[in-house]
Amino acid sequence: MAIEEEILQATLAASQKLYGQAPDVKALQLSATRKEFEGDLTLVVFPLLKLSHKKPEETAEDLGKELVANVEAVSGYNVIKGFLNLCISKSNWIDTVNSIAADPHFGIVEATADSPLYMVEYSSPNTNKPLHLGHVRNNLLGHSVCQILKANGIKVVKTNIVNDRGIHICKSMLAWKLFGNGETPESTGKKGDHLVGDYYVRFDKEYRAQVKDLVAKGMAEDDAKKEAPLMKEAQQMLEKWEAGDPEVRALWEKMNNWVYEGFDKTYKRLGISFDKIYYESQTYLDGKAKVNEGLEKGVFYRRPDGSVWADLAKDGLDEKLLLRADGTSVYMTQDIGTAQQRFRDYNIDKMIYVVGNEQNYHFQVLSILLDRLGFEWGKDLVHFSYGMVELPEGKMKSREGTVVDADDLMDEMIRTAKETSGDKLKDYSAEEVDNIARICGLGALKYFILKVDPRKNMMFNPKESIDFNGNTGPFIQYTYARIRSVIRKAADAGLQVPARLEAKYELSERETQLVQNLASFPQAVKQAGKDYSPAFIANYCYDLAKAYNQFYHDFSILKEENADAQQFRLLLSSLIANTIKTGMELLGIEVPERM
RNA sequence: GGUUGAGUAGCUCAGCUGGAUAGAGCAACAGCCUUCUAAGCUGUGGGUCAAGGGUUCGAAUCCCUUCUCAAUCACCA
Numbered sequence: 001m002a003i004e005e006e007i008l009q010a011t012l013a014a015s016q017k018l019y020g021q022a023p024d025v026k027a028l029q030l031s032a033t034r035k036e037f038e039g040d041l042t043l044v045v046f047p048l049l050k051l052s053h054k055k056p057e058e059t060a061e062d063l064g065k066e067l068v069a070n071v072e073a074v075s076g077y078n079v080i081k082g083f084l085n086l087c088i089s090k091s092n093w094i095d096t097v098n099s100i101a102a103d104p105h106f107g108i109v110e111a112t113a114d115s116p117l118y119m120v121e122y123s124s125p126n127t128n129k130p131l132h133l134g135h136v137r138n139n140l141l142g143h144s145v146c147q148i149l150k151a152n153g154i155k156v157v158k159t160n161i162v163n164d165r166g167i168h169i170c171k172s173m174l175a176w177k178l179f180g181n182g183e184t185p186e187s188t189g190k191k192g193d194h195l196v197g198d199y200y201v202r203f204d205k206e207y208r209a210q211v212k213d214l215v216a217k218g219m220a221e222d223d224a225k226k227e228a229p230l231m232k233e234a235q236q237m238l239e240k241w242e243a244g245d246p247e248v249r250a251l252w253e254k255m256n257n258w259v260y261e262g263f264d265k266t267y268k269r270l271g272i273s274f275d276k277i278y279y280e281s282q283t284y285l286d287g288k289a290k291v292n293e294g295l296e297k298g299v300f301y302r303r304p305d306g307s308v309w310a311d312l313a314k315d316g317l318d319e320k321l322l323l324r325a326d327g328t329s330v331y332m333t334q335d336i337g338t339a340q341q342r343f344r345d346y347n348i349d350k351m352i353y354v355v356g357n358e359q360n361y362h363f364q365v366l367s368i369l370l371d372r373l374g375f376e377w378g379k380d381l382v383h384f385s386y387g388m389v390e391l392p393e394g395k396m397k398s399r400e401g402t403v404v405d406a407d408d409l410m411d412e413m414i415r416t417a418k419e420t421s422g423d424k425l426k427d428y429s430a431e432e433v434d435n436i437a438r439i440c441g442l443g444a445l446k447y448f449i450l451k452v453d454p455r456k457n458m459m460f461n462p463k464e465s466i467d468f469n470g471n472t473g474p475f476i477q478y479t480y481a482r483i484r485s486v487i488r489k490a491a492d493a494g495l496q497v498p499a500r501l502e503a504k505y506e507l508s509e510r511e512t513q514l515v516q517n518l519a520s521f522p523q524a525v526k527q528a529g530k531d532y533s534p535a536f537i538a539n540y541c542y543d544l545a546k547a548y549n550q551f552y553h554d555f556s557i558l559k560e561e562n563a564d565a566q567q568f569r570l571l572l573s574s575l576i577a578n579t580i581k582t583g584m585e586l587l588g589i590e591v592p593e594r595m
Numbered sequence: 596g597g598u599u600g601a602g603u604a605g606c607u608c609a610g611c612u613g614g615a616u617a618g619a620g621c622a623a624c625a626g627c628c629u630u631c632u633a634a635g636c637u638g639u640g641g642g643u644c645a646a647g648g649g650u651u652c653g654a655a656u657c658c659c660u661u662c663u664c665a666a667u668c669a670c671c672a
Contacts, residue, residue: 026612034615044614046652056652082652083615126672166672307670316598317668324670331672360599361667387600388666395665420634440634452608455600457665459607468634470620471608478634486631527611539609542619553627553636595634 003073003092004030004041011043014066019051032516038078039085040512046082056082090506093515097568098500100519100575107521107582109153117155117347120146120384122354123272126163127259128172129197131266132403133389133460134356134396137449139272140588141386142354144450144534147586152529157346160274161338164256165281170237172196173251174230175203185258191265191407192258197398204399206230242328266406270442271588276345278338284329287337290373291322291329299372315368322369335366336373343375351377352532357385357455384532387457389449404462413466414441420468421595428594439590440474446589447473451538471542473589476580479545480591483577486557490570493558497574503564510551514572517547521579525586534587541583548576 008030012022027047033039045060052059057079064077064084076087100106122142125131131139146156176183176199185192207230214224225231240248267273291308294300300310300322308323322333329337342348353363363383370378388395389404396403418437425433448466452458468474487497507515524540527533557573560566581591 029614031614037615042615046614049652081615163672168672305670321670326670328670330670334672356666357600358666359672362672364599385600390665417634424632424634448607456608457601461607464606464621467607467621470634472620472634474634475620478632482632482635489631523611531611533611535609536611539619542609546619549635550637552631556631558631594632 006071010067010071014063018062021051033085037085040088041086043084045084060084091504093507093512094501096515096519101500107525108151111153111155115153115155116349118149118350119157119159119348120352121159123160127256128168128200129398130193131406136406137389139270140446140449141454143272143588145532148528151525151586158275161278164279167238170234171203172200173255174234174237175199191262193262196255196259269410280334283337283341284334286340287333288329290336290340291333294373320365339370352382352384354384357387360385386454389458389460392461413445414438417441436592436595439592443473443477443589444468450534450587453535476541476545477591479548480577480580481595483573484593497570498567501568505564505568514547514551517544518576537583537586
């Protein structure tokens with residue numbers, strides 16, 4: 001039994017004995033003692049006053065005596081106001097270290113045959129432009145949440161729904177057809193997604209010029225936007241696409257494939273992957289079918305113009321369009337179709353959508369609609385709603401070119417990492433140096449994004465860029481590399497990391513705190529899983545690394561003369577390195593052996 | 596206007612289900628490398644936790660009101 005649990009149980013028993021009744025365990029609060037006070041664990045006694053009918057100090061004294069008498073590991077206590085500070089025997093912490101060392105999957109719960117299956121949808125790009133920083137946040141959060149769920153013993157299917165059809169796709173296709181002169185990724189040397197994105201921007205530029213022109217000729221702006229020849233042509237292209245026009249379909253496939261090649265490179269570099277990819281071009285028809293089914297069952301209704309709607313009044317919402325009068329589908333229709341296919345393909349216990357908070361309303365509606373259509377998990381679907389990445393000038397906008405491009409940003413981070421390393425790596429091959437720069441640059445980027453509470457909007461200032469010092473990914477990576485270095489040097493000196501500790505070493509305050517910090521990793525994983533919060537893991541890793549660096553500064557390992565102390569520190573260091581590595585893996589961040 | 600979320604140091608952010616004197620990093624200043632990796636460590640300054648009320652032994656945290664910002668409320672996705 002963990003020491004915390006043992007103390008809580010003993011406290012309940014003590015309360016029963018002394019006061020005739022015990023409180024609910026959940027009312028008890030036991031936490032690490034703040035460093036300005038003596039002791040290791042602190043019990044807050046205020047919740048027990050109602051039972052004891054005594055002053056806080058007296059109650060704490062009562063309980064302190066009982067705990068010392070009944071819990072072997074509790075070696076002493078002191079009372080400050082309503083806080084009972086407990087001193088835990090040194091040998092208990094050695095036992096803790098040994099049990100961590102004996103567990104090859106420390107902090108990780110393995111899935112079993114009975115484990116639930118969660119499907120997590122993330123990334124979900126449009127195939128008309130390259131990925132930007134906003135997408136990066138989505139991808140990193142999605143990937144990390146999957147890792148964290150797996151670490152909590154849940155089976156996970158990582159999925160991506162590619163928005164590969166629609167008017168926006170036709171815009172870049174049309175612009176390429178009109179102005180592209182047959183350009184290809186090969187002929188221009190551009191990544192396919194960037195090439196296509198350029199034509200999406202080009203469309204918007206030409207289109208705006210046409211609108212301006214029409215307005216100058218006296219047309220109202222709203223009409224001009226509808227009447228501009230480019231817009232009409234794009235719409236015609238969409239109709240042809242839906243009708244299966246061979247020429248349009250061929251162009252669509254060609255350009256989408258360029259984009260996919262580009263995306264693949266970006267995903268690979270980011271370390272993102274999927275178990276199953278869905279395409280809206282293959283799910284929207286199912287959506288239509290499902291909506292028609294709902295129509296027959298009376299779940300939805302048809303208006304005189306032929307459009308199909310859902311009435312959400314009894315859920316406190318408005319009416320929602322599901323099929324246009326011309327029979328074409330909208331976003332919601334496609335999401336219903338996608339859900340249908342997923343439900344058919346997998347035995348999903350829970351569906352999690354990693355999608356920005358701008359779509360909160362959409363998912364509120366989707367949940368209700370899926371429920372009405374008979375999907376058991378519909379009303380329990382989770383919209384993992386994350387905040388926007390903002391620039392100092394405000395929101396990023398693709399068409400206005402105010403986006404931070406994902407590929408450019410990664411290049412820049414890696415380049416900066418290389419500069420930062422200076423000549424520290426001059427003994428390594430160019431390949432090794434590049435790999436370390438890659439690990440650190442991406443680590444800085446990923447940590448920067450993941451350390452922030454997902455629900456909140458976050459700020460990215462390109463001018464200040466992303467730091468490599470302080471509370472950053474490289475700081476944590478550095479701590480790992482540092483420990484690995486010590487362990488290599490130890491091996492050179494003939495010192496191995498022990499598998500377990502036999503001696504009764506008297507650890508210092510700082511070492512005790514480090515052990516406690518390390519031992520709380522499983523709780524951090526659990527909490528992160530419960531809250532779907534990579535930020536919780538990020539902050540845990542930082543705290544652990546910070547605490548280790550303080551220890552490292554004040555204590556020697558290789559030069560330590562006391563063999564018990566040395567053995568203890570080697571094992572503790574090694575376990576901390578392993579835990580940092582595991583924690584960073586949950587964030588999708590690699591750690592280097594040296595840097 | 597309705598709904599939802601946010602507001603903590605000059606800046607970027609922590610602060611878990613209410614607990615001790617609200618914490619980090621960056622920026623500024625002052626120190627620490629012939630000694631296990633200085634991407635590190637130590638110290639100084641910096642706060643009306645948006646404002647006001649309430650709940651209680653105790654509130655940045657829970658409740659109410661107000662203010663500010665964001666998203667959303669489309670036959671866009």
